[in-house]
Amino acid sequence: MPNNIEQKIRDEARRLLTEKVVDVVVGYEEGTLPLLAAPCFITAPEEVDRLIFDASCKQNLAGYVHALIIEHRKSQARVKPEDKTEKTVAVIARGCTSRSIVIHLQERQYERENVVIIGVPCQGYIDKNKLSDKASGKEILAGKLDGDQVVIETAAGESRFPLEEVLAGSCLTCAWPNPVISDFMAGEEVAPRTTEDEFALVERFAAQDENQRWAYFEAEMNKCMRCYACRNVCPSCYCPTCFADQSQPEWVGAGINPSDNQVFQIMRMFHMAGRCVDCGSCVEVCAEGVDLRTFLKKLDYDDLKLYDHRAGVDLEKPSPLASFREDDPEEFILEP
Amino acid sequence: MSAEVAEKQKTTATDWEPKIVALVCNWCTYAGADLAGISRLQYPPNVRLIRLPCSGRINPFYIVKALQHGADGVLVSGCHPGECHYISGNLSARRKFAFLENFLNYIGIEKDRTIFTWISASEGDKFARVIEEVTARVKALGPAEKLVKKLS
Structure with missing residues (x-):
């Protein structure tokens, strides 16, 4: 029995596909394991009843939007200019998904016309x-x-x-449960959660002694087997060639040295500076249960404290590493 | 630990000299180092300069990789804000460095392992002072242990 939101999503998806407004609808469907929805791609109006939305829908879908549009563009590389087509994708977007789309738009990955956002109010997903x-x-x-x-x-x-x-850690402190941009809203907006300060985690960790912090980081990164699931699921990780796959220069060694795990994770996380929407998808897909959020949240924290910016919230506000000011804080600069 | 071993470690600790990698901008710090040289200023020989076209050219990965490959300290130096040869390279670099410095400290790497500074081409004396200061700070920390790739 579809709930109210699901019914609205299905009706809207059916309309978009029937009127040929979009080529594909990216959403969630019932998975093969209990309480674990799978991403799905609907291309025909009669299939829309597969779409669901509840707390078992976990992953951020913005990565698929990017991949679909970019792969389509690549496939058009040898098509005559007058025959070129654009792909239009509809996506079921909760707060974090919509923020990832904003980041894509800011980074000029595709145009706003390429994506139709079916917004859903989100109460969090199961960890x-x-x-x-x-x-x-x-x-x-x-x-x-x-x-x-x-x-x-x-x-x-x-x-x-x-x-x-x-509920997942990032959902418990979620300040943007509703999409920041949407073309259609399936359901009433919900209030953001304010039960715990979202940066309490960072402050607690930073209060520890340096060697304790390192010991924790080392122990967490030792769990990592570098399957790159975190990178693959992340909507902000879309480089055509990832530094982790490069061999000239070989940024990350191919062996099982713990130091290479640490360097991989430091750099992957560093690339998230001002671009992580705290959707928790990397934490959710991690097969080894590495605590990535404690570290990623620190970048979010600095983004806010140093540059008064939140990732993907405002389309007009550029990301911190794509902009600068003359009077940026520089307490860390040595002046002997 | 026996007293003998402790004594031995103590002597090796005093003999130990840090290896410091300095990533410097061609237009200011590198010329500043030149000036320090032609002015016959003395500074510790622990630093290895790597000349780059601009501090904006410094991929934060260079810093992390230097630490991974056994540098005891990394010094990054560019032009003062507002004096960049390419107008704003150092301004965007400053944000990258702020994120990286904070993040490395957060995960538990000692604060003085990565040092950032601005030195212009006319500041040969400042270059010598910075190298002295950096060497003293890194010496005080001792050899780098964290993040270092140990091949067994």
């Missing part, structure tokens, strides 16, 4: 690690959402707990 803790690490055989409760079934039996307890 797979927290859910797994609730199931005591046992395999979840079935699961469903029941209002603000989650019901899961494992070999040990059925258990029920509030959704709030398994």
Whole structure:
């Protein structure tokens, strides 16, 4: 039984596809595992009933929008100029997805006309690690959402707990649950969460001793097996050739040296300066459960404290590394 | 740890000289170093200069890679704000360095491992003073351990 938002998404998607406004609708569909929706690409009006939207829809879809448009452009490289076509993509966008789209637009990746944003108010999604803790690490055989409760079934039996307890970290402090730009809004806007200060995490970590911080960083990065899932899922990671794949120069060694893991993660995160929307997709896809958010949030923190900027919130405000001011703070400059 | 080993470590610590990589701008700091040289100013020989066209050319990766490959300290120096040969290279570089410096400190790398400064072509004496200061700071920290790639 589709909920109210789902019904609106489906109606709008059907209209867009029937009227041929868009070529494809990127959304979420029921996945093969319980409480884990999968991204889907709808190209025919009769398929729109596959679309769903609830707390099991996790991943930021903006990366697919970028990939679809850019790949289409590449495929047109040898087409005569008068026969060239543009791809128009509709996307189901919550707050973070829409902010990623704003970043793409700011970085001139595609035009606003290439994308139709079906906005959805978002109450957060389920964190797979927290859910797994609730199931005591046992395999979840079935699961469903029941209002603000989650019901899961494992070999040990059925258990029920509030959704709030398994929401992802970035959702618990989300200040932009509603899309910042949208063409159509499916449902009423919801209030942002203000239960915890979003930077409390950074301040707690920074308050620790230097060697403790390093020990934590080292331990977390030692878990990393460099599968690059975090990079692949990230909508802001769209370079045609990633530094991690370059061999001349070889920025990151190919071996299993812990130092290469650290350097890879430092540089990937550094590339997120002023561009991370804290959607939590990298944390969600990480197979080893590396705590990336503690570190990524620091860049967000500096972005706000030093340059009074928030990633992807305002289309008119350029990202901090794409702009400068004469009187930028420079306390770190040595003056002997 | 036995007293003998501790004593041995102490002597190696005093013999130890830091390796410092300096990424410098061609138009100011590099000329400043030249001036320090022709003025016969003395400064510690621990620093290895790498000349770049502008501080804006410095990929933050250079700094991280220098630390990874065993530099005990990295000095980055460019033109004073407003004096860039390319108008604004140092201004955009300043933002990159601010993010990087804060981030490296946040993950627990010592603050004095990465040092940023502005030295113009006429400041040969400042160049000598900066190198002295940087060498003293890095010496005080001791050999770099964090982020260093150890080949076993």
